[in-house]
Amino acid sequence: MSFVMNAWYAACWSDEVKQGEMFHRTLLDEEIVLYRNAAGQPVALRDRCPHRFVPLHMGRLRGDVIECGYHGLQFDCSGACVKNPHGDGKIPAAAKVKSYPVVERHTLLWVWMGEPSAADPSLIPDYSLLDNKDGFVTSRGYIVMNAGYELMGENLLDLSHVAYLHEGLLGTPGMASALPELREEGPRRLWVDRWMPNVEVPKVFDMLFRQDGNPVDAWQNMRFDAPSNFLVDAGVHAPGESRERGAGYFGIHILTPQTNGTTHYHFAAARPQGQALDAQTAEQLSQLRRFVFEEQDKPIVDAQQAAIGDADFWSLKPVLLAIDAGPVRMRRMLERMRKDEAAQRQGEACRV
Ligand code: FES
Ligand SMILES: [Fe+2]
Known part of the structure; x- marks a missing residue:
């Protein structure tokens, strides 16, 4: 690759x-x-x-x-x-x-x-919410994934996995059935949005919201800036309520290939302006996210890479589900960018 x-x-x-x-x-x-x-x-x-x-x-x-x-x-x-x-x-x-x-x-x-x-x-993708100095950013971390960045990109563009891999923490079973809505914005940006009305509240949002365990309407709106930068706006509000009366956070996920099969993964969380967390909740949120990425996403995605090895992804004929719309669009986008670059290099070589 x-x-x-x-x-x-x-x-x-x-x-x-x-x-x-x-x-x-x-x-x-x-x-x-x-x-x-x-x-x-x-x-x-x-x-x-x-x-x-x-x-x-x-x-x-x-x-x-x-x-x-x-x-x-x-x-x-x-x-x-x-x-x-x-x-x-x-x-x-x-x-x-x-x-x-x-x-x-x-x-x-x-x-x-x-x-x-x-x-x-x-x-450079807009992560200006990381610039805020007044408690807006609640956690920041870095790990190395033993997996190529495209596998981790698929993980982020198909958040249906929160219902299984992060069950109880970031997701609940009712969140699995929501289908992604895709929107491309120019050649390098893709939005993948999920809307999950009336679902059991996952721990992270119960912590940030009302702490009463009642059902919520939930959203996950993911912005992807190719080749490997992600920002998710995720939150909940009471069923039928307006978003302004809910709670949520922005998840920052920035991937950089280290090698073909390993990836630098920088992550952070940020609360919307004016909604800084108290120190204890901020620490809990930070710990929960770190646990989820290090102990849940990492083992799965690393194991995926080990199973795939050096094989070309499409040659393995992966089963395609409706939830794969975001990941497939990402792979196509990256393929197009690589092809364009190769054609450009070839054009330049011919001119020399
Ligand atoms: S000066 Fe750098 S290897 Fe000799
Ligand atoms: Fe995950």
Whole structure:
């Protein structure tokens, strides 16, 4: 499987990259080193010295410059070699490290893995609700899934699984039968909405709502920004009531391929403006979500990947159900993006 390259991918929470330190991570099968220049701006370079391929993060940061730990070549923020301490000090033309466009936004560092001239920051998905400082964001986490990002994307675009995998916590049996409503918005965005009237209240919403265990009308509206960024608006209100009189939260789910079969998964929850939680409920919500992702979604999706192995997904002839409309649309969207990129690369190669 190839990846969609011309896209912004979340590399890490932005506070993980501290002044004076190097942070390294594999994104889309490429080793990347991140650090901050003297002005505090993030820098992303290929984590591999062009001399003998030693990871640069094993070297030293000298101001804005990385010095390779093996033979001391130095590289600046653009990846250019600025010092060869050996012999006449001449710098070979090939002594260059790939650099990546990187933008700090919505408390994350976003790296553009494809053609640098196409890196338009306006394509970074809107997670401005993470910027709020007054208790709006209630939890934040990160795990590595031992599964490709498409499997995890399917999990998020088919939330009928809450009725089974997260029964009692995020879902109840009555929530299984709701069918998804799909809406595409431009070439990179898809909405998958589910409406579940008069269902037993799951624990998470009972906690946030009336704490009386009575039935509710529930919604899950998922926004998908291809290739791998998700935001769900989920909540409940009393049957027949208006949404303003209900309660809910936004679930932020941001996936970045690490390799073909593993995925960085950043998640957070945020309450609507003006509805900050008390500290105890916020902590409970945070713990519940972490449990659900780490102990319920992760084992299932990891096991799915292990069962599929390297096989092409469609070659296995998966059974298709009505609930798969979102996942199938996502797979088609990604396929189209990969094909478009391949055609573009081929076109460019022909022109050369
Ligand atoms: S491996 Fe980096 S300078 Fe030799
Ligand atoms: Fe789940």
